[in-house]
Structures are given as structure tokens and as C-alpha cells.
Amino acid sequence: MRRIYESTVLRELLRPLGQIAIFVTATGAIFSVAMLLLALLFRGSAADRLLQENNHINIFAFTLTNLPQVLVDGVTLGFVYAAIALGYTMVYGVLEFINFAHSEIFAIGAFVGVEVLIALEGAGQLSSIPIWLAYVFLALAVIAGMAAAGGMAMLVEATAYRPLRNAPRLVPLISAIGVSFFLQDAIRFTESITTGQFHRIIPTFGNFDQRVSLVKLPLAGVVTDINIQIKSIVVIAAAVLMLVGLNYLVNATKVGKAIRAVAQDRPTASLMGINVNLIISLTFLVGGALGGAAGVLYALKFTRIDPFVGFFPGIKAFTAAVLGGIGNLTGALLGGIVLGMLESFAGAYLSAFTMGAAGAEYKDILAFAILILVLIFRPSGLLGEQVGQKA
Template structure:
């Protein structure tokens, strides 16, 4: 008890924020340096000449000029991935099983959030909402999305995973794939039966579309032009808040201690009076609601959601969880941010550097390649303990 609480709960709030800052700065700096070196190497190449003739800037100036925007995009999407990856990693930590349906839990969160904003929009026009109103409405949508996603995640565990506990490893995995597919169509069916179409577009909130220049006062050439959409700020803020809350829950509360105990050894935990089933449900609730929140943030950023929206972010977030070391909360954070950065850099520069031969459409493949390489060469991830043989 003393060991965990002794350092004081405040530490569990400050530590993750510092960690996140380090991760973002580190990953961003590393990617930027690699990119700048590449840009220097590419000077005078065909790509350079092409840029000179079409946009009137050299490849070096182009790379540096775009860096801030790319970094901010990478950070935004990285935090979304981190929030999803936490769901995978928590479930893996407790049950040693990949919850494939997590990507659909994410989609359910996205739909619930978008639907509630659409409902709000019918009552009161969201486009004209002021700052406080906009934040309130978005917060409400976020909560509804979290509640729905968390609820469905618990239900899924009860119906499709709990009866299979203790069976050979591949059995629950196949069941999870089944749930994932069934949920996609259940979302589609509900949406198309109630609204007549299976994709939804989030109503515009004009306040979130404003572009801010937070560093204009610095008067440094590239930095003063940094342009952040309020939307991205909201996503980053919401994600950071939630990640801190989760970290606090798991590391500094009694419930969190129970979760860690079950993850370490369910049998002993049960002997010591912890309700293992309840804790597993709770894990799904927490992981699911984080996924749902990520869904709402994703919807805010990319505006359109469809029932299959979860597949790509889901698999990328899984890649992030593996990259960071599955079962490790800090690892999921790190993995999400790194993957978001790499993806953002690939999306922004791949096309330019290869003269359009390999464009941004390869950025999904980058995530898959990272996943494959990490699993083969470092299956326990950047921060993970040794799970290679178990997996």
C-alpha cells in the first residue's frame, strides 16, 4: 500500500503528462531530424527540381516549412491511436487476448457521438455555438460515446468471451473476429433502418474550425506561421485528460490495484478476495469507453463516419500497442504517438520525395510494415516485458 500510495496521487497525475510531453517531443524531434537529413540528401534530385518548377521552393525549404503542421497532425492522430491502443493493451494485460472487436467499439463510440451531436443540432444550431457552448456540446457527445462504447464492450465480453475463458488460445480470437464483423453489420443495420443511410456526417461547429496562430508573438520565421485548428487542440486536450485519468485510475486507486492484481495472476487475486469477473468487466468498460472517446475525437477530426470506420484505426492502434509493448500502459501511449508521427510524416512527404510515384496512399501500409517488423524483431515492443513466447 505504502509503495503505491506513498509517492502521493499527485505524482500519478504529473508523471504521465511529463511522459507524454517527452514522447511527443522525442518522437517529433526524431522524425523531424530524419526528414531534414533526407531533405538535404535529396537536394538537387529530380524531386527537388519538380518542386522548384511547380511550387517555386526547394525541397529543403518545403520540408522545413511543412514541419510544424505535420508535427501537429501527427500529434493529434497519435493521441487518438494512443487512446484506442490503451483499450487493446488493458484487455491484453488482463486476459492475454487480442480483442479484435475493439475497432468496432471505437466505431460505436464514433456513431453515438455523431448521432448525439446531430440530435443536438436539430434542437439548436451548433454551427453558431460559442466557445463554452461548443465545448459543452462536444463534452456531452464524448460522454455519450464513451457510455455507449463502454456498455457494448462489457456486453460483448459477457456474451462472446466469458463462455470461452480457459479454452485454447485461438478460440476466443476467432470469436472476437466474429463479434467484430457482426458489430459492423449491426451498426450498419441500425443506422440504415433508422436514418436510411449508413454513413453519417458530424454537424459543423464553426468554432472548432477556426485556425489559431498560437506562436505568432514569437516572431520566428517558420514558427510564427504555425496554424492550429481548434479541432486539433480539442482532440489533444481531451485525449491528454483521458489518458491522465486512466493512468490515475490504474495506478493510484484501489480498483486499479485490483486490475493490476488480476492482470498479474487471476487465481491468486481471486483467493485474496478480488471479484475477477467484475474486474474483467470493468477493464472492458474502461478500455471500451476510451475507445469510444477516441471514436468521437476521430469523428470530429475527419467529419465522416461509416460502420467500417474502425478497421484501419483499430489495426493501427493495435500496431501501436504492440510497438509500445502490449500489456504496458505507458507503452501504448508511446506506441500511439510514434505511430501517429510516422504516419503523418509518411502521408505528408512520401509523395513529394518520390515525385508522386508512391503517394500518401502508402501510409496505411507503413503502419502494417511497422507492425510486422516489430512483431518479428522485437515482439515485446519498445517498453514491454517478455511476452514473445506466450504470444
């Protein structure tokens, strides 16, 4: 009996790790192969000639040498999106409702985390500290961001969504849009009145900005040093940790069982003695906390945040959730990674392949294009079963 129990725990911990590994390698491999094939097709084209003229490198070698860095960036971005997408997908699974304000929950997490670090810097705690202490402080900031974002998500649910739970479907969505806008300016207001500005920059500390060299590869005749920023490793590690933790919570604990029961059939779950309101609150807490942590990680990676920082990551994470099949946790993970890769590839190669006509600035449009295409041709997403869209 005991052995079976242990093996369940082990399984629920190992399975998501396996999934993550498969998703990352498979997506990476597919994208790389497709990109290299495309590069071969473009040999001798005008884009190739332009590149040879300016950079003395043919388009295939250009693609190949950039590939490792692009892959690493894509995975990092993908995990951030996945962590946000989980918040959308959990709430959708339980309430069948798009929590439009989730992007601002993310922003709140980012701000609280950054403010904690700025306060520590102000107290002179961040300069010349041992490496381990830097990680402790970062963990502290992430936890503060998680707590604030999770709490705010619960508060929003209790005030703006719960009174509307039985209203027509568009009513809570409009309320959520209202919350989203309200929170953007609420953050701006709080920041303006306390600090006099609303753009914040995460302090530099620890060794997060350094790069570690992974391997030196002779690619296309050039020895390329493949290196990765430490903060990218931190982001990936933290996100993997959270994803595994969430998977464990949902699939291997009693609370997780209750969440799944509520998602499946709310009235019946309540008849089975599950406190539905509590479980919904808890879903918002967990989803919000993940979003908040993603916010701090995002701030660490991109350094600068403002109250409107959540909009595009939020939309992209929602796209990721839809792409993977909304309501499906594994789907959100896969969708996040695919979208992260796509964005990273588009950002790196679009400009060279179109001879500068359409550059990295189109990567935001790309997410929307994917969203629209997925919704039109496969609304259940890559992994979703046919959930059926109730109008």
C-alpha cells in the same frame, strides 16, 4: 502520512504528464531531425529538381516549411491512436487476448456521439450558441459515446468472450473477429433502419473549425504562419485528460491495484478475494469507454464516419500497442505517438520524395510494415519487458 498520500496522488497525476511531454518532444525532435537530414541528402536529386520546377522551392525548404504542421497533425493523430491502443493493451494485459472487436467499439462510440450531436442540431440547439455551450455539447457527445462504447464492450465480453475463457487460444480470437464483423453490420443495420443511410457527418458547430495562429516563423526565407485547428487542440486536450485519468485509475486506486493483480496472476488474484469476473468486465468498460471517446474525437477531426470506420484506426492502434509493448500502458501511449508521427510524415513527404511514384496512399501499408517488423525483430515492443509469447 497524509503528506505521503497526497504526494502519491500528485505523482500519479504528474508522471504521465511528464511522460507525455517527453514522448511528444522526443519523437517530434527525432522525426524532424531525421527528415531534415533526409532532405539534405536529397538536395540536387531528381526529386529536388522536380519540386523546384513545379513549386519553385527546394526540397530542404519544402521540408522545413511543412514541418510544424506535420508535427501538429502527427501529435493529434498519435493521441487518437493512443486512446484506442489503451483499450487493446488493457484487455491484452488482463486476458492475453487480442480484442479484435475493439475497432467496432470505437465505431460505436463515434456513431453515438455523432448521433447525439445530430439530434441536438435537429432540435435547433447547435446554431448560434455561445462558445462554452458548444464545448458542453461536445463533452455531452463524448460522454454519451463513452457510455455506449463501454457498455457495448462489457456486453460483448459477457456474451462472446466469457464462455470461451478456458478454450484454446485461437477460439476467442475467432469469436472476436466474428463480433467485429457482426457489429459492423449491426451498426449499419441500425443506422439504415432509423436514418435511411449509414454515412454520417458530424454537424459543424462552435468554433472547432477555426484555426488559431500560434507563431509566425521565418523558415528558410519564407515567413510561415504556424496555425492549428481548434479541434486539434480539443482532441489533444481531451486525450491527455483521459490518459492521465486512466493512469491515475490504474496506478493510484484500489480498483487499479485489482486490475494489475488480475493481469499479473488471475488465480492468485481470485484467491486474494478479488472478483475476477467483475474486474475483467471493468477492464472492458474502461477500455471501451476510452475507445468510444476516441471515436467521437476521431469523428470531430475527420468529420465523416461509416460503420467500417473503425478498421484502419483499430489496426493502427493495435500496431501502436504492439510497437510500445502490448500490455504496457505507457508503451501504448508512446506507440500511438510514434505511429501518428510516422503516418503524418509519410502522408506529407512520401509523394514529394518519390516524385509522385508512391504517395500518401501508402501510409496504411506503412503501419502494417511497422507491425510486421516489430513483431519479427522486437516482439516485446519498445518499452515492453520480455512477456514471452505463449502460442
